[in-house]
Each structure stands twice: as structure tokens, then as C-alpha cells.
Amino acid sequence: MTRFALKLEYDGRGFVGWQRQSNGVSVQQVVEQAGAHLCGGAPPVTVAAGRTDAGVHAEGQVVQAEFPDGLTTRTVRDALNFHMRPHAVTVVAAGVISDESWSARFSAVAREYRYVILNRAARPALDAGFVWHVRRPLDAERMQLAAIALLGRHDFTSFRATACQARSPVRTLDRLDIGRRGDRIEIRVGARSFLHHQVRNIVGSLKLVGEEKWPVERIAAVLAARDRAAAGPTAPPDGLTLMSVAYPLDPFAGQQ
């Protein structure tokens, strides 16, 4: 068998998330069922870089799977795309992995998410399901100012889901950029890895700063509290997209 890396794009609506679950269709199940057609009927085991929740989208999720030797990256990509129809999941690129120790999850050195808030009175018609619709005007500059306290290496217990299974609550945020374009506020977050709900919990708190319910300094105080109850509510999944995952060597180099 040959190990492949797959770059996936998906619309998180209609999925229970990346991971297989008994209560609905997961992205993992769709990929593995399509993969079975390449593996003589037995579905391959896949591992993803980010276990996105229900309703969370991906432009650049990376997944590993093993397929019989001799298949080209193009065949793997096109065959999976054929068999995954009509689900809103697509393999954008495939790459052959020669390093046996490579893991889509553990070899990743950086992950980037984007969160979009639609900040206007009118509900979304074009972006429904892809934005958090916030009617009250938000001050994106205040949000950016507050966000600075979260950059770097910290104990993120306050922004971690109670169900989070990571051994350590310590993570290093490398990027947290907030900008407004018209009525869209885009938040870009980058780190080597994230805790469960970390991005959505950060956004839920920054929104309270943006609408001036919280002073700018409160974000630093919430972080220091190391208490989930100190932070704001979890922002909805709709606005969140896993944009990219980076590795020491690009698994898709030279692939279309």
C-alpha cells in the first residue's frame, strides 16, 4: 500500500463534522466509503489534520489514507471525487507520502482557520451558513486590540471546550488578525495546533469586546482566569473554515 495525503474542501453544513459518528453523515465516512472503491471494497482508515465540528467548513483540510500501490495522484483525486458525489466534499489535490512516519495530524507544523462575521442588519442571502450574522455594530479595531493579549504561548483553559481531550491546555497562537471589509469582519487565526472549540470560544469573547459589552482589557483577564466560565459563549460553527495545514515538506508540491 502507498500512503497518500489528500487536500480536502468541504461545506460543513449537512455533516456531523469530520469524525465518524453514529448520529449522521460525517466527512470521514464519505471519504472512506469512496476510498473503498480503490481498495477492493474495504474502506481505508483516514486520519485528518483537524477534526472539524459539525457545520465547520474546510478549504484546505489535510487527510492521510493508504491505497494500493501504483495509483497516480491524479487517479486517486479523480476517483475519490467521482465516488464522493453528490456530497459537498472534494479532493483538491493528492500527494504521495514516502516517509513512513508522516502523519497528517502529528506532522503538521501550522494550522490556519478563518472566521467570518457578517455585521449588518440584514440577514445573509448569499453567505447563509458561512458567516455568523451579528446585527449590532462591532468595532473591529477594538477586537484586534483585545486579541493581542492572546498571541504567544499561554494556558488556554478559559477558551477550551469542557469536553476537550488534549493533555495540555497550553498552546501558542502565532496569528490573530482581525479586519473589516465592508460589512464582513474576517478573523484569521494561526497556531501549530488548537484546543477543542478554541477558535470559536475566542471569537465569542472578542465579539463581546467588539460590541463594547466588555472592555478591551477583559480578554487578558479571561485568559489569566484559566476558567471556561470566565469567557464568552462559543461562536456558531457557520463562520469557521479550516483554511490550510502546513508541513515541513509540502505533500502537494508539484501537484495540481
Added chain:
Amino acid sequence: MTRFALKLEYDGRGFVGWQRQSNGVSVQQVVEQAGAHLCGGAPPVTVAAGRTDAGVHAEGQVVQAEFPDGLTTRTVRDALNFHMRPHAVTVVAAGVISDESWSARFSAVAREYRYVILNRAARPALDAGFVWHVRRPLDAERMQLAAIALLGRHDFTSFRATACQARSPVRTLDRLDIGRRGDRIEIRVGARSFLHHQVRNIVGSLKLVGEEKWPVERIAAVLAARDRAAAGPTAPPDGLTLMSVAYPLDPFAGQQ
């Protein structure tokens, strides 16, 4: 009665287009049925700046309608949005029109459309319905080079739908910019007004230049032929969005 201008955003999928038709739900019908709630039951008559076709989207369609005196722009916007649910149409802004001669259609001095081609092997998962998926690699620079021949005032008979009812085939293209960002090719087209299918017919021909089926010079020859049969096929509606309509005075100035 007071005349209002409405700025509309809509997802063209699921509509037979802007204009009322017997074979399905139109955007116009949804707006007028919602407007009836403000007019004591009788639906208002609406006129749109651009009569978008089935499957064509809008971020900034402008529509006129008359509502009883005394309603604020906020009430008109919020009430229409409430009653248009769950259709994927929303009033982004409303403005009061005091000039009795103002027409959403005839007072417009500029219209801008965007056409998006997704140019990659994998079918779209996130942008399905909002892009024209073209697998064969396109050379956007060739397309831009060819497009220059269309700028300015010309007889656009070659790029006009045979069903087009405009009296004159002469139009003035003020803008035709083509650029690539990753696997997306974005085409921006601006003019005071357009012929029926003009943008989609132009895109359908430029795509043939992009894939090198046609030489760059062929676009100028097609224009000179003044013959619909000389041009390429009509590009699908999915990739097309009416972005904005401009007037001598902004009807939404000062409105959110």
C-alpha cells in the same frame, strides 16, 4: 405613497430569475408578496435595475417600489426581510426617493457584474452554484489581452441573445478586467447598460481564448461579424453576480 429604492442581495439558485414568470418563483414575486404586508394587502409594483436570469446572483441589485407615507427606511428593510423568509433574498439597504422621475432602471448610469470561473480539476464543494467549473487550464492573461477589443462603444450583436429586446445593439463597455487568484478567475464587467446575455456570451467566448482553442485576435473578429453565430456558447448563469448599480445621486447615502 413614497418611492423607495431597495438594495437587494440574493442567491439566484431556486429562482426563475428576477422577473415574474408562470413557471416558478421569481425574486420579484417574493419581494412584491412581502411588500403587500406593508401596503394593506395589495402587492406593490417593483422595477429592477437589472433583470437577472435564472441562476444569476446579486449582491447589489437595485429595485424601486412605493410604500405608504411615513415608513422609515429601517422599517421597510426589516419588514421586507421578515416577510421574505425563508427565501434567499434580503434587503441590504433602503432609501427614500424624492425625485418623482427617478427610475431604478432608467436612472442607472453604471452597472457592474462579476463572473467567476473555478479553474481546476476538482469539482467545487464550497462554491457550487456560484462558479463556472472549467477543468482545462485557462490562460487569464490571454483572456485579458483578447478582452481589450471589446472595451468602448461597439455594436454587440455577436454577443447578444437572439431573444434580446433592446432597440439598439450598441453598448459601451467601460470595464472588462480579468484576473486570477489561485484557481479562481474573476472577470469584472462594467457598462451603463447591458444587452441580454451579453456578459455570459462574452465570457463564453473569452473562455475559448483562455484554453487556446481560439487565437487572441478572434474576439475582435467576432465583434466585427455582428453575428451571434460567430461567438462562443453562452457561459452558465452560476458564475454571474450583479455587484452594483450606480446613480447620479446614491439612493442609499447615509443608510446602513
